[in-house]
Amino acid sequence: MTKIKPQRDVNGAGKKQPAVQGIAEQLGLKPGQSIELLKALHILTRDGKMNQDSRRKLKQVYHLYQFIEPLLAELSQNEHTVSLADHGAGKSYLGFILYDLFFKQLGRGRIYGIETRAPLVEASQQLAAHLGFERMAFLNMSVADSTHADAMPERFDIVTALHACDTATDDAIAFGLEKKARAMVLVPCCQAEVAACLRQSKALQLSRTPLAELWRHPIHTREIGSQITNVLRCLYLESQGYQVTVTELVGWEHSMKNELILARYTGQKKRSAAERLQQLLAEFGLDASLQHRYPLLAAADAKQA
Ligand SMILES: C[S@@+](CC[C@H](N)C(=O)[O-])C[C@H]1O[C@@H](n2cnc3c(N)ncnc32)[C@H](O)[C@@H]1O
Numbered sequence: 001m002t003k004i005k006p007q008r009d010v011n012g013a014g015k016k017q018p019a020v021q022g023i024a025e026q027l028g029l030k031p032g033q034s035i036e037l038l039k040a041l042h043i044l045t046r047d048g049k050m051n052q053d054s055r056r057k058l059k060q061v062y063h064l065y066q067f068i069e070p071l072l073a074e075l076s077q078n079e080h081t082v083s084l085a086d087h088g089a090g091k092s093y094l095g096f097i098l099y100d101l102f103f104k105q106l107g108r109g110r111i112y113g114i115e116t117r118a119p120l121v122e123a124s125q126q127l128a129a130h131l132g133f134e135r136m137a138f139l140n141m142s143v144a145d146s147t148h149a150d151a152m153p154e155r156f157d158i159v160t161a162l163h164a165c166d167t168a169t170d171d172a173i174a175f176g177l178e179k180k181a182r183a184m185v186l187v188p189c190c191q192a193e194v195a196a197c198l199r200q201s202k203a204l205q206l207s208r209t210p211l212a213e214l215w216r217h218p219i220h221t222r223e224i225g226s227q228i229t230n231v232l233r234c235l236y237l238e239s240q241g242y243q244v245t246v247t248e249l250v251g252w253e254h255s256m257k258n259e260l261i262l263a264r265y266t267g268q269k270k271r272s273a274a275e276r277l278q279q280l281l282a283e284f285g286l287d288a289s290l291q292h293r294y295p296l297l298a299a300a301d302a303k304q305a
Pocket residue numbers: 087088089090091092093094114115116117120141142143144161162163164165167168171189
């Protein structure tokens with residue numbers, strides 16, 4: 001990637017040019033949205049146009065912003081320096097737009113993007129420097145490694161994971177629990193781990209229970225694997241003191257991966273959720289292979305024994 005020279009205040013510190021304002025209105029952008037950023041993210045072409053795909057992408061990120069902005073507003077009260085970790089950041093569309101629309105105005109708070117693909121991390125670092133988005137950091141590491149990385153703070157307020165591949169969402173949940181996150185916003189991606197376990201014990205389960213018909217055909221194995229995974233994730237979060245809402249991420253109509261899991265920390269650990277989780281693992285023959293995903297349940301059991 002070509003090096004971009006650092007440049008601050010691309011929009012002129014709120015003194016918007018009439019032409020820029022006109023483009024923003026025409027394109028349905030949010031007030032204060034940096035045109036320069038949208039061009040750098042290739043959401044806008046160099047001459048300020050937006051194609052169908054980019055329009056959809058922006059609509060998706062704005063839709064997600066509606067859920068995250070109130071959390072940021074609440075958690076940054078009383079001069080608190082709000083921190084957000086975005087896992088499986090990719091090109092960091094979400095992080096950049098959150099910074100542009102919220103963190104920039106706030107004047108405090110920090111976003112960390114975690115991503116395993118080095119070129120994407122380098123590109124995001126360069127873009128943040130170019131735009132003067134000083135309170136953004138990008139780490140080239142896995143979600144799991146970031147949990148204990150020295151470069152990461154001990155606490156985070158918000159954890160996001162938008163289509164973080166496969167088990168990266170589980171790692172993001174483990175990260176959020178370790179960092180005592182006040183809120184988690186998760187849009188899971190395809191998930192293969194549970195489907196693989198179901199596939200392995202299919203013959204045994206078919207002889208044991210008619211429920212195994214739900215995953216006899218390969219396409220059903222994949223679908224129910226995904227479904228069970230998200231149900232287990234919700235129960236785990238509830239068992240650890242989070243109130244969970246599951247909804248649809250509108251704007252992702254074209255995608256099967258449009259489930260949005262919103263978790264808010266209340267401190268009310270639901271024992272019934274822990275029990276249900278264990279029962280489901282047993283029912284689906286997953287207890288041996290999946291217990292490692294829920295270490296805090298085992299810790300709670302050991303405490304009670
Ligand atoms: C489908 S992309 C989504 C990117 C971005 N969140 C978005 O919605 O535009 C998933 C990203 O997660 C990254 N990823 C996958 N597994 C990861 C892991 N274990 N740790 C960190 N990043 C991971 C991939 O390299 C990829 O860039």
